[in-house]
Amino acid sequence: MAEVKLMKGNEVIAEAAIRCGCDGYFGYPITPQSEVMETLMARKPWEETGMVVLQAESELAAINMVYGGACCGKKVMTSSSSPGISLKQEGLTYIAGAELPCLVVDVVRGGPGLGTIQPAQSDYFQATKGGGHGDYHLIVLAPASVQEMNDFVDLGFELAFKYRNPAMILADGVIGQMMEKVQLSPYKPRWTEEEIEKISGSWALTGKKGRERHVITSLELDAHRQEDFNKKLQAKYRKIEANEVRFEKILCEDADYLIIAYGSAARICQKSIELAREAGIKIGLLRPITLYPFPTQAIAEMCGQIKGMLTVEMSAGQMVEDVRLAVNGRVKVEHYGRMGGVVPTPEEIVEALKNNFEL
Amino acid sequence: MTEEIIIAGFGGQGVLSMGKILAYSGIMQDQEVSWMPSYGPEMRGGTANVTVIISDERISSPVLTRFDTAIILNQQSMDKFESQVKPGGTLIYDPNGITHHPTRQDINIYRIEGARLAAESGNPKIFNMIILGGFLKVKPIVKIENVEKGLQKSLPPRHHNLIPMNIEAIQTGMNHIETANQL
Numbered sequence: 001m002a003e004v005k006l007m008k009g010n011e012v013i014a015e016a017a018i019r020c021g022c023d024g025y026f027g028y029p030i031t032p033q034s035e036v037m038e039t040l041m042a043r044k045p046w047e048e049t050g051m052v053v054l055q056a057e058s059e060l061a062a063i064n065m066v067y068g069g070a071c072c073g074k075k076v077m078t079s080s081s082s083p084g085i086s087l088k089q090e091g092l093t094y095i096a097g098a099e100l101p102c103l104v105v106d107v108v109r110g111g112p113g114l115g116t117i118q119p120a121q122s123d124y125f126q127a128t129k130g131g132g133h134g135d136y137h138l139i140v141l142a143p144a145s146v147q148e149m150n151d152f153v154d155l156g157f158e159l160a161f162k163y164r165n166p167a168m169i170l171a172d173g174v175i176g177q178m179m180e181k182v183q184l185s186p187y188k189p190r191w192t193e194e195e196i197e198k199i200s201g202s203w204a205l206t207g208k209k210g211r212e213r214h215v216i217t218s219l220e221l222d223a224h225r226q227e228d229f230n231k232k233l234q235a236k237y238r239k240i241e242a243n244e245v246r247f248e249k250i251l252c253e254d255a256d257y258l259i260i261a262y263g264s265a266a267r268i269c270q271k272s273i274e275l276a277r278e279a280g281i282k283i284g285l286l287r288p289i290t291l292y293p294f295p296t297q298a299i300a301e302m303c304g305q306i307k308g309m310l311t312v313e314m315s316a317g318q319m320v321e322d323v324r325l326a327v328n329g330r331v332k333v334e335h336y337g338r339m340g341g342v343v344p345t346p347e348e349i350v351e352a353l354k355n356n357f358e359l
Numbered sequence: 360m361t362e363e364i365i366i367a368g369f370g371g372q373g374v375l376s377m378g379k380i381l382a383y384s385g386i387m388q389d390q391e392v393s394w395m396p397s398y399g400p401e402m403r404g405g406t407a408n409v410t411v412i413i414s415d416e417r418i419s420s421p422v423l424t425r426f427d428t429a430i431i432l433n434q435q436s437m438d439k440f441e442s443q444v445k446p447g448g449t450l451i452y453d454p455n456g457i458t459h460h461p462t463r464q465d466i467n468i469y470r471i472e473g474a475r476l477a478a479e480s481g482n483p484k485i486f487n488m489i490i491l492g493g494f495l496k497v498k499p500i501v502k503i504e505n506v507e508k509g510l511q512k513s514l515p516p517r518h519h520n521l522i523p524m525n526i527e528a529i530q531t532g533m534n535h536i537e538t539a540n541q542l
Binding site for chain 2: 004006031032117118173174177178179180181264267268269270271272273274343345346347
């Protein structure tokens, strides 16, 4: 068995990147995720695997370096926190429009604007509904533990390359800053030129030696051809929605009420469920692991069994809209949230349950 | 067994590293652990606290407001966390700088003169290990040999020569913790 370590979520992102054979990280520091690049700089992977680690002059530069690396079929990534991710939206929509794979880590903090440095989940809309302009989606993974910070780096790259689509790890300040036990993934070598040719040779810019040139762009001047491309993108998203939904159900078998929460909020809710069950309230948790694609079907299927659903988010209520769409009026769906970097307590979530459903 | 602990004091007192050593010790005896710091704009002289959970089972919330044990190292933390100890729980504090001593009757309260003992030893850096020793005397949730193993894991090899001094400080803390209120 691999060695168990005690590490911060942010440190694990860095370690997992090196171990999964990442070719390049381009970032710009911001709390609460600066340990990602700090750890990479301390580890000096360029001496070990040849991975490039570069502190760019700005977030804009960082995401465009990712764009460039992704064009070449390389495994490239960036990380930031909310205000920095907003700056990266232009690059992200271009990357999505050019159908390129990459990994973006967002360790969310309170907003809007510069906001606070404390944990929040108020960037759910931005992450799951595109974020930049145009009809597009990122594949969004929501880790709820330090172990998942490790696991989702590899998974994120896998999905990004499978669908030629940017993937995002949507964490928050709690998951980034906390330390837990983690079993790090074994080392995978970086892809060789031959492997890149095999995996991404049909589109990547690998030098046109003896073949037609590849053009990577998100620009199309003909509206009908752009619409055809949009249809192709939408078909890809339907495929992602059909094949890549991931979620976890905890204590749902006998539940009368359901909490839906992701990331650190889902961890806090597990404590609330322990407290509620001690008080005789049968409650379960459905934790979306992929936020896009959203577990719409799984939530809809719970409607026959459940008397009421409560979404718990560190926001004014964003995911609750997707839950209401899934439920389509069949059961009462309420939201409980804290904002601005305030983390809800397990006790106040139990109170919210009691108040909303008159328990 | 699940022990939910808050360690709170000034930045620079070694609050976060004490929590880390405790968490590492839990790993050394195959338990689940979590370590969640307050990571606001704290710095040396500001307040700092860390929630450490050690459990035989999967840990649910890393963020808590009710604790089995509060280890309190300044007045601001006393004001904030005395009320958050579960009834029947434990409060350990260093009276140095405390003007309002804890008054609850429904919890076990212990005093440890960590700051004074560290100053007398001539090495103020061992303060947090003295406090840790006091805690382990009243709550022996991790074995000393696992603390030692944890130190070996968490410290870079160049600092391994400091481990005996740290273990000695833990012993000092164990020998000097006093009962202030026993249920």
